[in-house]
Amino acid sequence: MTTPAPLIELTSVGLALDGRAILKNVSLQVFPGEVLALVGPNGAGKSSLLSVMSGDVPATTGRALLQGRDVSKYRVDEAARQRAVLMQSNEVSFPFTVWEIVEMGRAPWARTTSLADDNEAIAEALEKADVRHLVERRFNQLSGGERARVSLARVLAQRTPAVLLDEPTAALDLKHQESVMKTVREIAGQGRAVVVVVHDLSVAAGYADRVAMVVDGKIAAVGSPREVITAERVSEVYGVAVDIETVGSPARPVILPQR
Amino acid sequence: MSVPPPAGRRPRLRSIVLSLSLVAVLILAVMISAVMGQLDVSPGDVVGSILSWMGIPTSLAPTDPVVSATLEVVRFPRIVMALSVGAALAVAGALMQAVFGNPLAEPGVVGVSSGAALGASTAIVFGISAAGGGVALLAFLGGLGATLLVYAVARAGGRTEVVTLLLTGIAINAFAQAGLAFVLFLADTASREQIVFWQLGSLAGSVWSEVLIVLPVLLLGTILAVLMAHRLDLLALGERNARHLGVDVEQLRIIAIVLVALLTGVAVAFAGIIAFVGLVVPHIIRMALGPSHRGLLIASAVGGGALLAIADLLTRTIVQGADLPIGMLTALVGGPFFFGLLYQQRRRSGGWA
Numbered sequence: 345m346t347t348p349a350p351l352i353e354l355t356s357v358g359l360a361l362d363g364r365a366i367l368k369n370v371s372l373q374v375f376p377g378e379v380l381a382l383v384g385p386n387g388a389g390k391s392s393l394l395s396v397m398s399g400d401v402p403a404t405t406g407r408a409l410l411q412g413r414d415v416s417k418y419r420v421d422e423a424a425r426q427r428a429v430l431m432q433s434n435e436v437s438f439p440f441t442v443w444e445i446v447e448m449g450r451a452p453w454a455r456t457t458s459l460a461d462d463n464e465a466i467a468e469a470l471e472k473a474d475v476r477h478l479v480e481r482r483f484n485q486l487s488g489g490e491r492a493r494v495s496l497a498r499v500l501a502q503r504t505p506a507v508l509l510d511e512p513t514a515a516l517d518l519k520h521q522e523s524v525m526k527t528v529r530e531i532a533g534q535g536r537a538v539v540v541v542v543h544d545l546s547v548a549a550g551y552a553d554r555v556a557m558v559v560d561g562k563i564a565a566v567g568s569p570r571e572v573i574t575a576e577r578v579s580e581v582y583g584v585a586v587d588i589e590t591v592g593s594p595a596r597p598v599i600l601p602q603r
Numbered sequence: 604m605s606v607p608p609p610a611g612r613r614p615r616l617r618s619i620v621l622s623l624s625l626v627a628v629l630i631l632a633v634m635i636s637a638v639m640g641q642l643d644v645s646p647g648d649v650v651g652s653i654l655s656w657m658g659i660p661t662s663l664a665p666t667d668p669v670v671s672a673t674l675e676v677v678r679f680p681r682i683v684m685a686l687s688v689g690a691a692l693a694v695a696g697a698l699m700q701a702v703f704g705n706p707l708a709e710p711g712v713v714g715v716s717s718g719a720a721l722g723a724s725t726a727i728v729f730g731i732s733a734a735g736g737g738v739a740l741l742a743f744l745g746g747l748g749a750t751l752l753v754y755a756v757a758r759a760g761g762r763t764e765v766v767t768l769l770l771t772g773i774a775i776n777a778f779a780q781a782g783l784a785f786v787l788f789l790a791d792t793a794s795r796e797q798i799v800f801w802q803l804g805s806l807a808g809s810v811w812s813e814v815l816i817v818l819p820v821l822l823l824g825t826i827l828a829v830l831m832a833h834r835l836d837l838l839a840l841g842e843r844n845a846r847h848l849g850v851d852v853e854q855l856r857i858i859a860i861v862l863v864a865l866l867t868g869v870a871v872a873f874a875g876i877i878a879f880v881g882l883v884v885p886h887i888i889r890m891a892l893g894p895s896h897r898g899l900l901i902a903s904a905v906g907g908g909a910l911l912a913i914a915d916l917l918t919r920t921i922v923q924g925a926d927l928p929i930g931m932l933t934a935l936v937g938g939p940f941f942f943g944l945l946y947q948q949r950r951r952s953g954g955w956a
Contacts, residue, residue, distance in 0.1 A: 400843060424849030437704035437839040438894035448837055452849040498840075502848070 349412060351376050351506050351537040352397055356406035359392055359561075366392045368561045369406070374537045376505065379528055381552035382541045383573075385582055389561040390541045391432065394508050397539065398429045410506065424452035428502035430509045434495040436483045442494050443479040446470060449501030465501050472527045473497035474520065488515040496524065500531070507531060509540040513547065525551045545599040549573050557581065573599065618898055621891050625905045629686070632912040636682050639920055642673050649674065676810075684809035685915040686908035687817045688870045689880055693907025694825050695866040696881020697888075697900055699750075701835040702859045703758065706886060707765055707944060710746070710867040711878030714775030718749025719864075719871035721782045724798045728790040739816055743868030749775050750864045754856075765945070804875035804930025806915050813873045820869040824862050825904050831855060832897035839894065877930045879937020880907055886944065 350373035359367035367389050374380050374397075382390045395401040396408050399415035408415045410426055418426070428449070436445065446469055450462045470476040473493045478486065483494060492515045499507065509528070513521040521544075529551055532538045542548045548555050549569040556566040557573075559581050565572045578599060579585045585602040592598075637649040644665075651663025652674045665671045692710065699708045699715075710716050722745025723738045731737035757771040783802075787795055828835075834855050837845040842852050870877070884907045885899060892898045911929070918927040 398847065400846070420846055420851050421849035424847060427847075429844075429847045431841075431843060434844070435841060437841075438706065438889065440836070440839060440894055444836070444893075444895065445840075448840065448848060451833065451837055454833075 348376055350374060350409075351411060352539070353409040353412075354393075354396065354403075354406065355409075357396055357403045357408055358405035359389075359396060359401065360404045361392075361401075366561055367396065367403075370561075370563055371406075372556060372563060372566065374506070374539055376537050377532055377535050378553040379532045379538045379540060379551060381548035381555045381569075382539060382558055383543070383545060383548050383555055384558035384564075388558040390558050391510055392561075393558060394429070394510055394539065394541065397506075398427055398508055399423055400429075421452060424502070424504075425456075426504055427506035427508060428499040428504040430496055430499045430507075430512055432510045432514070434491055439482040439484050441479065442475060442481050442483060442486070442497075445483050445494055446475075446479075446497045446501050449498040452502060452504075465503050469497040469500035472500055472530070474523060489517060489520060492516060493520060493524070496527075500527070505536050507536055507538045509538065511541050511543065513542060513544070521547070545573055545578065546597070549599065550596045569597065573597065618892050618902075621888075622902060622905070625902060625909060629905055629909040629912065632909050632916065633682055633686070636685070636912055636916045637674060637678050639916065640673070640678065641924070642669065644670055644674060644678075652679075680811045680814050681806050681809045681915070682912060683814050684817065684873065685806050685912045687814065687821045688806070688874045688877065689884075689907040689909070689911025689914075690904040691817065691821045691824065691866040691870040691907075692877060692880040692911070693884040693903040694821075694828055694900055695863045695870070696907075697885040697896070697903045698828055698835075698859050698866075699863050699881065700885060701838055701896060702754070702856055702863070703768065704839065704841070705765065705768055706889070707882070707941075708768060709879065709882035710863065711876065712882065712941070713749075713753050713768065713772040714779060715746050715749045715753070715863065715867050716871055716876045716878065717776045717779030717783075718752075719743070719746035719868045720802060720876055721745045721779045721786070722748075722868070723872050724783055724786045724790075724802075727798055727801075728786050728794050739869050739872040742872035743865055745779075746868040746871065747861065747864035749779065750860050750867075754860060800928070801875045802930075803928030804877040804933070805918075805926060805928055806874055806911075807919075807926045809873070817869050817873055820865055821904075824866045825900065827858070828862055828900050829897060831859065832895075832900055835859070835896040836894075875928075875930055877911070878934050879941060880910060880933055882944075883937055883940050884910055886940075 352374040354370055354372045357367055357370045358365065370393065382393060384390055396403050397415065399410065399418060402416045410418065415423065446466050449469065450465060470479065473496045475490065475493050475497050478490060478494065483491065486494065492512065496512055512524050516524060525547060528538050528540055552569055554567060555569050555572040557564045564581060565577060575586055575588050587600045587602055589598050589600060634646060634649060638644050638646055647663045648665040648670055651661050652665055652671055654661050655664040696709050699710060700706050719742040722741035726738040726741040731741065752775060753771050757767045787798060790798065834850045837848050837850050838855065846852050885903045888899055888902045888906055892902060914929055914932050918929045918932055921927060
């Protein structure tokens, strides 16, 4: 069996901002059809890692490839058809409607697809992010969780092979947290590569194919959730003693801090 | 997968009604402006005069040479100048708000107009072809300098907080005023008087040769702005998101800024400082049509033209036989409006940020 070519490939990436090393010698591959979760303490460099993958910030050393090509060498519009990015905070300067915001996700495909395709992509995205009932509302009037879901819908409407999500579940209630992670699995099932930053280790363990633990700008471990999220490693990295229980059906690990 | 309800889009009817009423207001303003004045002219004379200018001879064409001269030499150029300057300022305002991601950005408030005024008065005092392109060119350069300065100082992550924007405006206005004072000091009495009155803003004495400079710049600027409209929409998501969606943000911003400087510069060069048009007009249009930039820019151009035509009509009819400075009038209306907007924003965000 041959492994498919990685969609995203980082080789010995280092990133220094204002003389401070943010990322150190990071090598990581993301394959089509998989969900890779990035976990790690606050300030470990997870968002910076996404920035390098998305081409926002050029790697100081090493190289970052998207579809086998240096990500910083893409034209902006070409890159927008290869990867979509959900950032942590999403603000909109003017009172656009939810429909207009999600429609913006189709911008990279202007003049390459038909209006029917656009509408179909938008409809699907609205459905998946559960924001269809909000289409006529103005973005500025929504709650934090609703805004996060609308922004996710925008990213989904972009329909790119690579999808980078920075804490998509941070502001969400339990129901939407679950539905967003199910959506993440679904789009990976369509053969797309999803990189998702999550803080809840149980969520990462339950939904990701592979987990990369980022600590102090380095990849401390990468592999299956069971390999990476172990009681010893979590205790060491986070400084909190935890128990890991296996519950539910299908069985999945749950990470509980000891009290 | 079903297609979402078309109700998700903005109702088209509303924008059609708004556009038609804006055009109606515009035509009405033009008509009244042409009719009113020291010399009585009938609406028939106005229509006839316009038609004969378009090469269609009708029985309506004015027979009295004084009437036709009044219309062709005095009133029409002034009206077209009012329309062009109003449109230029409104489009510049909408563009600037898009680039700064802030509905309070306006060429007058932020100091771009002052920068242009400094450039223009320098041209006047040093006699750089006082009537023609020299004033416009230096006004453009002054406006461009001021815009770039605000841009460099006030933005952070693609957005500008209200406080930063206003403080930068204060600093740039202060600097430009100091420059203006120095230029006035150097000037002889005649050009000093000219500058003082010109600064208050006026459309009196507009001639076709000036209109022919303003009009092409306005048309070019508006067309380019409308072509960028969709990308300006994406900019509302913030710089990084816009880039993720394929917008070359750097290029877009530079073009938009040069356009703002061009439109403001050419308006200031021939009409002086007329503040708040760029603030009030896009704001009202945005409330009526929504923030999407294509409709916003086009409607702002029409609305700005109509607003300034009406304002100019008022300046020459409120006081019998005198021309009030139009900049004074727009500031009189725009000042409280700006204050109201600030108050609203402050309440919403719970502070001055």
